[in-house]
Amino acid sequence: MAAILSRVADVRLIRYLLASVGALAVDMGAFLALLALGTWPAAASAASYCAGIAAHWLMSSRAVFADSVAESGGARTRQKVLFVGSALLGLGITTGIVFAGHNAGMDPRLAKVGAIVISFVATWLLRSKVVFRSELTE
Template sequence: MQFAAHILSRLRDIRFVRYLLASVGALAVDMGAFLALLGIGMAPAPSSAVGYSLGILAHWLMSSRAVFHDSVARKGFARTRQKALFVISALLGLGLTTAIVGFGDMAGIDPRIAKLVAIGVSFMATWLVRSRIVFRAAITGHEGA
């Protein structure tokens, strides 16, 4: 109940709504690749990793242009640092996703169900890291952080 109340309160934050929409777009890329790779016989964990990796690229493009556009570092070291932090946050999500799908598969759980659980866990973890660390200038008001 408290988690649902927290999510509803975050919906009032337009940045969170834009992040949610960007995540849905990235998820479409991720799941499309995941299901296609499962369909051609690739194992669930690697399929999940490849799909998530393609989703990372889509998410950076949407996040830097529509979600955190006001806090994207312009150029130079600050921009490189921000991209590196974004990739690190994505790797956190990738690790969580791959582990959850892999453990689910070993436990005999349908990989699509395990992937759904992984989506929720990864979404919240990456939102926290990206909103508080990667794009913190949007919150603190400091350019290029």
């Protein structure tokens, strides 16, 4: 039984990684477009991350955690709030790293890459262990 659960978790992680790549494409596309328009790098990072959040919810709730998405009502609202909370943590991590990197003279695109890795790990842990926990969907 443990082997089956481990395999399911591995598949879910792969789906989450693919959803994250899709959301990252939205995030980075918007980030680079905003930088090209002359937007302050930390603000561009925050705005583009928000666009990625919306894309990630759609992909996560339909392809990654579809079996543990709350049907409707209070449980679904609670799940969305927790998802947004995890996204805000990721936003804070991403914006903070880009801000610090830019202030330290680092290319904001490189700072964003480092932020992506750290934010991915933090949000995966929160979403897999808290947001889409089956006890919350009942």
